[in-house]
Amino acid sequence: MSDPVIDLQDVSLCYRLAKQRNVSIKEYLIHFVKGALIYEELWALENINLQIQSGEVIGIVGPNGAGKSSLAKVIAGVMKPTRGKRRVQGTISPILELGTGFDYELTGLENIYLNALMLGRRRHEIERELDNIVTFSGLGDFIESPMRNYSSGMIARLGFSIATAWVPSVLILDEVLAVGDVRFVARCQERIDTFREKGTTILLISHAIQMLLDYSTRCLWLEHGHMRGDGEPKAILEEYAVAMAPRLESVPEAAED
């Protein structure tokens, strides 16, 4: 087996939740003197081992709060694992949330620069791809107006166009294909296909089981920060659907008691 593109070894991620949102120095000092912890620990990921080869399309499923987005953040390099090792080779294009890094007072055009620069691009690289980005977004003349006038679909289209203007080694899509109209989603899927041919590793976090079945070559099932399943998409997704189903029914049952 070749060197994995993404290699997580025994990765754990811990959020320390302050009981109040932000702690003041005063409170901190009081608690420090008392020796009491003012944080609650929440382990979003525990002992995750994951090796992903180049060109794999990984579907990630799990109930809300399972740690899917935390996993994406660790792989993207936004958050450093509390324990364990993360190694990712090549460039990463993460879309963890649509509209991140946009300044809505600026025009779409100005935001193309701002956003792509935040993804680690250089100015001259952006200038070269500018026309492609504008064309792919399908925004037309809207590109010249401030983004506060954009609809959420337009924001999504621009965000996707920028993040996928260059072929990355790893593309992370966290629930981002849900918005946008049918035509745009079709074009996104086309682009994902070409990326796949070029050997890009793709991580798809989604609740859309059908899309994962169509696209992924491997599926991960996360639950309570643990890896509950990892393997062939059909098997994992079926098992996941079965496991999720009774929970949905258990709600009205409990209400009847």
Next chain:
Amino acid sequence: MRELYRYRDLIWTLVQRDLKVRYRRSAIGFVWTMLQPLLMLMVLHIVFSNLFRFQVRNYAVYALAGLLFWNFFQQTIVTSMNSLKANATILKKLPVPLAVFPIATVISGVVNLLFAFVPMFAILTATGHKLTWALAFLPISVLVAVIFTLGAGLILSPLAVFFSDVVELVGVVMMLLFYMTPVIYPKDIVEGTEFYWAVRFNPIRSILEVFRDPIYFGKVPPLDHQLLAGTIAVAVLAIGIVSFRQSADRIPFYI
């Protein structure tokens, strides 16, 4: 460091955005940067030259040089302190090196300071103040002030994320420092008073004097003053870099 260099285009674009957003909405744009210290100066001139009768030759230039420095120092520290919090959504979702935000705010602060130099030189010539070759030293004075301010921003911006009351605390400390620094009053009026030590050992005063010497006194600051101010600034920046690097990984968890 190498990562920051790779993101240099981003830093420059953030600076441009700061300036654009700041001036796009206001009708007279850049004039504001120049007007603000001038209006303040008018008030001070009336209060101090007439009421207190300071024995300061050309008080307008003395106070203006001080105010330009102080405005840069205070505004830049406050905005860079808030720069991480203000960009919370970005740094939770994109792997951007966090230091770009405080660095960009300091650079926009410098640009604003340079704009404010325009009316200052106008006043210098209007009041017949002697312009000397010592002004060639001014870029070094600005550099010292920038190094110090950047260091302070790097120290404070993570603290503002970790603790909710840092912003208020710094506001109070800034006010205290303003009175502890001879920005609008001459240093000799506090000499011999029981609080003189507070002014004397105030590191901001050293940095201010290095800034004001070439403008007001028309002289290059004495070498020992240069060295002291430089050492203070570099030390603060060193502490800033070390503390920022140590806390950077934890910032996304707290914001």
